[in-house]
Amino acid sequence: xxxxxxxxxxxxxxxxxxxxxxxxxxxxxxxxxxxxxxxxxxxxxxxxxxxxxxxxxxxxxxxxxxxxxxxxxxxxxxxxxxxxxxxxxxxxxxxxxxxxxxxxxxxxxxxxxxxxxxxxxxxxxxxxxxxxxxxxxxxxxxxxxxxxxxxxxxxxxxxxxxxxxxxxxxxxxxxxxxxxxxxxxxxxxxxxxxxxxxxxxxxxxxxxxxxxxxxxxxxxxxxxxxxxxxxxxxxxxxxxxxxxxxxxxxxxxxxxxxxxxxxxxxxxxxxxxxxxxxxxxxxxxxxxxxxxxxxxxxxxxxxxxxxxxxxxxxxxxxxxxxxxxxxxxxxxxxxxxxxxxxxxxxxxxxxxxxxxxxxxxxxxxx
Amino acid sequence: xxxxxxxxxxxxxxxxxxxxxxxxxxxxxxxxxxxxxxxxxxxxxxxxxxxxxxxxxxxxxxxxxxxxxxxxxxxxxxxxxxxxxxxxxxxxxxxxxxxxxxxxxxxxxxxxxxxxxxxxxxxxxxxxxxxxxxxxxxxxxxxxxxxxxxxxxxxxxxxxxxxxxxxxxxxxxxxxxxxxxxxxxxxxxxxxxxxxxxxxxxxxxxxxxxxxxxxxxxxxxxxxxxxxxxxxxxxxxxxxxxxxxxxxxxxxxxxxxxxxxxxxxxxxxxxxxxxxxxxxxxxxxxxxxxxxxxxxxxxxxxxxxxxxxxxxxxxxxxxxxxxxxxxxxxxxxxxxxxxxxxxxxxxxxxxxxxxxxxxxxxxxxx
Numbered sequence: 001x002x003x004x005x006x007x008x009x010x011x012x013x014x015x016x017x018x019x020x021x022x023x024x025x026x027x028x029x030x031x032x033x034x035x036x037x038x039x040x041x042x043x044x045x046x047x048x049x050x051x052x053x054x055x056x057x058x059x060x061x062x063x064x065x066x067x068x069x070x071x072x073x074x075x076x077x078x079x080x081x082x083x084x085x086x087x088x089x090x091x092x093x094x095x096x097x098x099x100x101x102x103x104x105x106x107x108x109x110x111x112x113x114x115x116x117x118x119x120x121x122x123x124x125x126x127x128x129x130x131x132x133x134x135x136x137x138x139x140x141x142x143x144x145x146x147x148x149x150x151x152x153x154x155x156x157x158x159x160x161x162x163x164x165x166x167x168x169x170x171x172x173x174x175x176x177x178x179x180x181x182x183x184x185x186x187x188x189x190x191x192x193x194x195x196x197x198x199x200x201x202x203x204x205x206x207x208x209x210x211x212x213x214x215x216x217x218x219x220x221x222x223x224x225x226x227x228x229x230x231x232x233x234x235x236x237x238x239x240x241x242x243x244x245x246x247x248x249x250x251x252x253x254x255x256x257x258x259x260x261x262x263x264x265x266x267x268x269x270x271x272x273x274x275x276x277x278x279x280x281x282x283x284x285x286x287x288x289x290x291x292x293x294x295x296x297x298x299x300x301x302x303x304x305x306x307x308x309x310x311x312x313x314x315x316x317x318x319x320x321x322x323x324x325x326x327x328x329x330x331x332x333x334x335x336x337x338x339x340x341x342x343x344x345x346x347x348x349x350x351x352x353x354x355x356x357x358x359x360x361x362x363x364x365x366x
Numbered sequence: 367x368x369x370x371x372x373x374x375x376x377x378x379x380x381x382x383x384x385x386x387x388x389x390x391x392x393x394x395x396x397x398x399x400x401x402x403x404x405x406x407x408x409x410x411x412x413x414x415x416x417x418x419x420x421x422x423x424x425x426x427x428x429x430x431x432x433x434x435x436x437x438x439x440x441x442x443x444x445x446x447x448x449x450x451x452x453x454x455x456x457x458x459x460x461x462x463x464x465x466x467x468x469x470x471x472x473x474x475x476x477x478x479x480x481x482x483x484x485x486x487x488x489x490x491x492x493x494x495x496x497x498x499x500x501x502x503x504x505x506x507x508x509x510x511x512x513x514x515x516x517x518x519x520x521x522x523x524x525x526x527x528x529x530x531x532x533x534x535x536x537x538x539x540x541x542x543x544x545x546x547x548x549x550x551x552x553x554x555x556x557x558x559x560x561x562x563x564x565x566x567x568x569x570x571x572x573x574x575x576x577x578x579x580x581x582x583x584x585x586x587x588x589x590x591x592x593x594x595x596x597x598x599x600x601x602x603x604x605x606x607x608x609x610x611x612x613x614x615x616x617x618x619x620x621x622x623x624x625x626x627x628x629x630x631x632x633x634x635x636x637x638x639x640x641x642x643x644x645x646x647x648x649x650x651x652x653x654x655x656x657x658x659x660x661x662x663x664x665x666x667x668x669x670x671x672x673x674x675x676x677x678x679x680x681x682x683x684x685x686x687x688x689x690x691x692x693x694x695x696x697x698x699x700x701x702x703x704x705x706x707x708x709x710x711x712x713x714x715x716x717x718x719x720x721x722x723x724x725x726x727x728x729x730x731x732x
Contacts, residue, residue, distance in 0.1 A: 060637065060687065206580075214572075271426065275654050281644035282651075286695040288641050290687035321426065321656035329652040 011183050014215040014333050016341045018181025019157040020193040023259040025049050025301040028193065029152030030163030030177070031144050034349060039133030040086035042094040042140045043163030043177065044148035045193065045257050048107055050078035051299040054269030055123060058277050059253060059294030063089045063126035067295075072267040076121055080107050081149070082257050082297045083124035084164040084195050087139035095124035097145020125255040125295040127197040129167030132351060157193075159345040168197035169252070170343055171284075172233045174354035178342025180215060180334045184326055188304045190260045192276065192334035196342035199252035199291055200284040203233055203343075208359060212283040215337040216344060222361040229358045253293035254280050254339065258331045264300035268324055272298035275328040279335030296335065377549050380581040380699050382707045384547025385523040386559040389625040391415050391667040394559065395518030396529030396543070397510050400715060405499030406452035408460040408506045409529030409543065410514035411559065411623050414473055416444035417665040420635030421489060424643050425619060425660030429455045429492035433661075438633040442487055446473050447515070448623050448663045449490035450530040450561050453505030461490035463511020491621040491661040493563040495533025498717060523559075525711040534563035535618070536709055537650075538599045540720040544708025546581060546700045550692055554670045556626045558642065558700035562708035565618035565657055566650040569599055569709075574725060578649040581703040582710060588727040595724045619659035620646050620705065624697045630666035634690055638664035641694040645701030662701065 020028055025047060032041025055070045065083075069076045080102050083095040099120045102108055108118025130136055148163060160176045161168075168175030175198065181191035196202065204211050208226035209218055221229065258276045276296040281287050288294050307319040344363075348354040356363060386394055391413060398407025421436045431449075435442045446468050449461040465486045468474055474484025496502055514529060526542045527534075534541030541564070547557035562568065570577050574592035575584055587595065624642045642662040647653050654660050673685040710729075714720040722729060 058640065271656070274424065275652070278644075278647035278653055281647040281698070285648075286641070286691075286698060287644055289691045289694055290637070291691065325652070325655045325657065328655055332647070332652060 011185050014180055014182045014337045016180045016215045016337050018191055019179050020045065020191045020257060020259055021154045021157050022181040022191045023189050023261050023301055024303060026259050026299065027152040027154045028157045029148045029150065030158065031147035031151060032162055032166035034161065034166055037133050037135035038138045039167040039351065040129050040138065040140055041163045041166035042083065042085040042144040042148040043195065044098045044145065044152055045082040046149065046152050047080055047299055047301065050080060051301050052077055052264055052266055052269050053079040054266055054273045054298045055295065056270065056273040056277060057295045058288045059292035060290030062293040062295055063092065064124065064295055065092045065095050066121065066123035070123060072270055076109060077266060079121040079123060081120065081122045083122050083145060084255050085124065085126050085140045085144065086129040086164055086167045088126055088128045088130050091126045091140045092124055093142050094140040094145035095122045097142040098122045098149045101146050101149035123297060126293065127164060127168060127195055127253045127255060129197065132167040159341060160347055161349050164195045165342065168195055169352055170196045170198050171201040171203065172352055173202065173343060174346040174348055174352050176342045176346040178338045178340065178345060180337035180341055182330050182334055184330060188260060188262045188327065190258065190327055190330035190334055192256060192258045192338040194254060194256035194335060194338035194342055196254050196339050197252050198254050198284045199289060200286045201233065202284055203229065205230060209362060210283065210340040210343050211285055212336040212340050216340055218344065218362045221359040225359045225361045232353060232358055252291060254284060254287065255293065255295045256335060256338065257297045257299060258335055259299040259301065260327055261303040262300055262327055263302035263305050269298040269300050272328060272331050276331045276335040279332040280339060283336040283339035377551050380546055380548045380703045382546045382581045382703045384557055385545050386411065386557045386623060386625055387520045387523050388547040388557045389555050389627050389667055390669060392625050392665065393518040393520045394523045395514045395516065396524065397513035397517060398528055398532035400527065400532055403499050403501035404504045405533040405717065406495050406504065406506055407529045407532035408449065408451040408510040408514040409561065410464045410511065410518055411448040411450065412515065412518050413446055413665055413667065416446060417667050418443055418630055418632055418635050419445040420632055420639045420664045421661065422636065422639040422643060423661045424654045425658035426656030428659035428661055429458065430490065430661055431458045431461050432487065432489035435487065436489060438636055442475060443632060445487040445489060447486065447488045449488050449511060450621050451490065451492050451506045451510065452495040452530055452533045454492055454494045454496050457492045457506040458490055459508050460506040460511035461488050463508040464488045464515045467512050467515035489663060492659065493530060493534060493561055493619045493621060495563065498533040525707060526713055527715050530561045531708065534561060535718055536562045536564050537567040537569065538718055539568065539709060540712040540714055540718050542708050542712040544704045544706065544711055546703035546707055548696050548700055550696060554626060554628045554693065556624065556693055556696035556700055558622060558624045558704040560620060560622035560701060560704035560708055562620050562705050563618050564620050564650045565655060566652045567599065568650055569595065571596060575728060576649065576706040576709050577651055578702040578706050582706055584710065584728045587725040591725045591727045598719060598724055618657060620650060620653065621659065621661045622701060622704065623663045623665060624701055625665040625667065626693055627669040628666055628693055629668035629671050635664040635666050638693060638697050642697045642701040645698040646705060649702040649705035
């Protein structure tokens, strides 16, 4: 069940009903299996015409693929997709399925004289959801990547227990996939998709609301709902620091993608990915622990020019970094809103309860 | 004027009246000049017996010294001090003054057969405060570093417009130096010192309180105080994203140090420094922009052993990373509290008004 549709927000206001596909050229597909020992899935984010990309890995326990080529000094400038998936390190195989579908379509980095000799560039990151469906060996494989890719669409992106979020848990609540977008005054669109499988708390215990709710139409839940919620998410959360230390079994992760219509360099995409983690830090507390694999990719499709495109950065008058700053700020806000959206759009599917089922009073229109 | 003294907080609760010097072996000294064309200064944080160190530079416009040697793979394991200073890149000269005082005391990395042949290791980071006192050429030099070092003490550390915070501005309010500390249930102490000179907003416009107030005894300010405050800190702040983009003249920065009594490796200190930026992200919005030089150092004095000290990380049972997680979480909480403390302990000294002068009602005891 999605949130009631809201009127499209004004320019400059983050829209939690927005989608990564609000950035033209980006499509998103999910494949998941839930039930009969399964609870996991794969999300394929495609940029069939290519997108400049960057990444920042800030968790202490990441599982990734093709992230080294994203370093600004390395050869490849554009990627053709990002694969987010369950299955921990095993799930990285799903990226091969995304590649196979793109190769079949002739999409990739050209490596030969013949058309069709291509290598699709598909960086990937995983969440830990092994065994959540009951069977440790049930995890995304090559076929999950193919199916997620084939289902990719440019509209109607779903949130909740889909794709890579199918097996996600968020601080003792049902986790999942969330998204958000914003149109800047310049016309540039920035959007985020987050898979929240966080060990950290996503709820402020003093209010019973998600930590980052600025973009969301939620109201303070009733005292009784709050009591139920606090009971469900015990033990105590920060700032007491007296909770038992996390144990290795609580391997968790928030992974995601921020996309923009701006034309950015790889180095600028790297900075966008990096600052997006500020949104994660605001929405999930703590974040970036030794047991989190927190990773954010940034994609820039290049439709909208920033000021001073010819700048080398050496004699810049500052207009380009100032314009980049608005994208950085939007990226952090969208990523935080996407993390919150993952929590509020999640539904209970047999694992931990969903926030909306524990706290229905937060959703009543005030 | 400091906050009214509060009872020492219980274990596990961040104490905003705590100090970096709550970590035994760390001393802090400030030197500043305010008035007659001056408004800048230098803070020397000393570890005369050495401390293992790490750093994470996440701002787009940093000014630093001796940060490359802090990479985990490089030779030097311990530093003898950290120099935080005003004066933008010019102010890096102050670190030489800290070195000179330490050399005279025979403290440093031994480089010869004779006692006294030492090179003190003193990484440094700067804030941009050029011209804030009226004269562009008035900036910290070698002598500022010497004086800050000579004034270093293990108790009675001051916050506000002192040392590197003398010329600091925080989102149109008076900035400065703030600190906080926490004692974990394990007995390990974690403490932070932040110099807040941020371009980002430090105040939540919906409440009139700092963004991160969990550790502070503040109450929602009166409607009239809030109106004055909003007027003072206009233009609008996030989440509207419609504010004019920052201009190069708003070069700003939050720099600081997190220290702990734990015995950590350089790589672990690097992770502590990295996660401390989550506290910055929560207290200052936006953070880490292209015009910020945001930098956090981490120091570990090594008094308290973590579990599993002999672990290579290859066959660890997870107890060591779990223990490190409590330090990471504490570091983020302390750094956020220190940023907020910098705002609430600042006093108006002729530049922008201080929060406490604009919002006295936030400080009344409820």
